[in-house]
Amino acid sequence: MxxxxxxxxxxxxxxxxxxxxxxxxxxxxxxxxxxxxxxxxxxxxxxxxxxxxxxxxxxxxxxxxxxxxxxxxxxxxxxxxxxxxxxxxxxxxxxxxxxxxxxxxxxxxxxxxxxxxxxxxxxxxxxxxxxxxxxxxxxxxxxxxxxxxxxxxxxxxxxxxxxxxKQSYYDILLWKTEWNIIEQAGKNPAARKNAMRQVATVHNLNLATPDFYIRTEQAENAYAKIQKAGDDYVTNNNPENWICQIKAMLSQDxxxxxxxxxxxxxxxxxxxxxxxxxxxxxxxxxxxxxxxxxxxxxxxxxxxxxxxxxxxxxxxxxxxxxxxxxx
The missing domain is CATH 3.40.50.1820 (Alpha/Beta hydrolase fold, catalytic domain)
Incomplete structure (x- = not known):
């Protein structure tokens, strides 16, 4: 033993x-x-x-x-x-x-x-x-x-x-939108960090299809889920790192x-x-x-x-x- x-x-x-x-x-x-x-x-x-x-x-x-x-x-x-x-x-x-x-x-x-x-x-x-x-x-x-x-x-x-x-036109639209959300928050680090809430919404909107979300989620839970996703992104993601890797992906060709x-x-x-x-x-x-x-x-x-x-x-x-x- x-x-x-x-x-x-x-x-x-x-x-x-x-x-x-x-x-x-x-x-x-x-x-x-x-x-x-x-x-x-x-x-x-x-x-x-x-x-x-x-x-x-x-x-x-x-x-x-x-x-x-x-x-x-x-x-x-x-x-x-x-x-x-x-x-x-x-x-x-x-x-x-x-x-x-x-x-x-x-x-x-x-x-x-x-x-x-x-x-x-x-x-x-x-x-x-x-x-x-x-x-x-x-x-x-x-x-x-x-x-x-x-x-x-x-x-x-x-x-x-x-x-x-190589990035498609649609890919570029997505990544540039997420990047813009952070930039539009201004230079204040706290505001840029909080901007990750909106990034989370855009990101998750594109992560799966409408059919998937309709099949797996209830509309009644949407606001709570959006809030939680925003909290998670603010806690777990640095906006400057996020932009850094977005820029890298935009260069992909x-x-x-x-x-x-x-x-x-x-x-x-x-x-x-x-x-x-x-x-x-x-x-x-x-x-x-x-x-x-x-x-x-x-x-x-x-x-x-x-x-x-x-x-x-x-x-x-x-x-x-x-x-x-x-x-």
């Missing part, structure tokens, strides 16, 4: 050690805009064991406003960590890694900057020079698309999930950063791909990703529920099955 208890405690301590947040200082990091982030730090968590050949690593960056702790249960159900070495990374600007909220004079960044910083983390700090796979959800999917053109030989496989290679047209992508992309889109997504329009998948002639999964951008949760079994089979 004592031996069993010891083994249980040892395994639990090992899991906690892997799950713990780590920080890597990648030094002076130069952005695409020519600015420098001094003592640039990236936070990350790892699960599983890196094999001797260092050939089983999977990188999974965070979504918009998300943190690696939010990914633990999500990524953990998709990736077999007895087989793969999973690296969850906090993207620049999320408030954990270097961000406006923790770094003075933090400059504007792009999705390519997020990818370049993650490349530095892998190669300089973790000494990993090749990935088995890169994958991500939403803004993590945008980073996945950017990885494909920034470092086309760096990974064997790529799985962008409800991401986009892999055709511009690579200098390659969509027609040239089949010859340029090296990794095997699985593209997953939500056909009724009102937050990250799926058309650009669908066009990409068709031209590149890659594996392609459509989530068709009324959950919109939340379809990865509503159709999680479909996503897990597709990801597992592809990996």
């Amino acid at each position: 004592k031996r069993l208890l010891f083994l249980f405690c040892f395994c639990a301590s090992q899991l906690m050690a892997q799950n713990s947040l780590k920080f890597a200082n990648i030094g002076s990091f130069k952005t695409q805009g020519g600015k420098t982030i001094q003592n640039c730090k990236l936070a990350y968590r790892t699960f599983g064991e890196l094999n001797a050949e260092k050939s089983n690593a999977i990188l999974f960056p965070t979504w918009f406003g998300g943190k690696s702790e939010n990914l633990v249960s999500n990524a953990g159900t998709m990736i077999d960590t007895t087989k793969f070495y999973l690296i969850l990374v906090d993207a620049l600007g999320n408030g954990v890694s270097s961000s406006p909220s923790n770094t003075p004079a933090f400059p504007d960044i792009t999705i390519r900057d997020m990818v370049n910083s993650e490349y530095a983390l892998l190669t300089q700090k973790l000494h990993i020079n090749h990935l088995y796979a890169i994958m991500g959800i939403s803004m993590g999917g945008m980073q996945t698309f950017e990885w494909l053109v920034a470092y086309p030989d760096f990974m064997e496989k790529a799985i962008p999930i409800v991401g986009t290679p 892999i055709y511009k950063t690579s200098g390659k047209s969509l027609a040239e992508m089949p010859e340029y992309i090296k990794a095997k791909m699985l593209v997953i889109v939500a056909t009724r997504d009102g937050m990250v329009n799926p058309q650009s990703a669908m066009d990409f998948a068709k031209v590149v002639n890659t594996k392609y999964v459509q989530l068709t529920s009324d959950c919109g951008h939340l379809a990865t949760g509503c159709e999680s079994d479909k996503v897990k099955k597709a990801v597992s089979a592809f990996l």
Whole structure:
């Protein structure tokens, strides 16, 4: 019994050690805009064991406003960590890694900057020079698309999930509206923080479809739910970090950063791909990703529920099955 208890405690301590947040200082990091982030730090968590050949690593960056702790249960159900070495990374600007909220004079960044910083983390700090796979959800999917053109030989496989290679007109309308709400609050930090209440309403309006909300919510509860969502956004989100990552998403265009047209992508992309889109997504329009998948002639999964951008949760079994089979 004592031996069993010891083994249980040892395994639990090992899991906690892997799950713990780590920080890597990648030094002076130069952005695409020519600015420098001094003592640039990236936070990350790892699960599983890196094999001797260092050939089983999977990188999974965070979504918009998300943190690696939010990914633990999500990524953990998709990736077999007895087989793969999973690296969850906090993207620049999320408030954990270097961000406006923790770094003075933090400059504007792009999705390519997020990818370049993650490349530095892998190669300089973790000494990993090749990935088995890169994958991500939403803004993590945008980073996945950017990885494909920034470092086309760096990974064997790529799985962008409800991401986009280029922002659509509708996406730009959404992100610019959220950004404007904060800016219109003026320069007072408290007013800008309180503006996150209205950001929450706009954000949630686009997170799922009208059919989803009608099906799952009662109109009588709307005001209370809106109030609670506003409270949560004020408590859990820094408006300057929010704007920072919005600006990064607005810059997303892999055709511009690579200098390659969509027609040239089949010859340029090296990794095997699985593209997953939500056909009724009102937050990250799926058309650009669908066009990409068709031209590149890659594996392609459509989530068709009324959950919109939340379809990865509503159709999680479909996503897990597709990801597992592809990996």
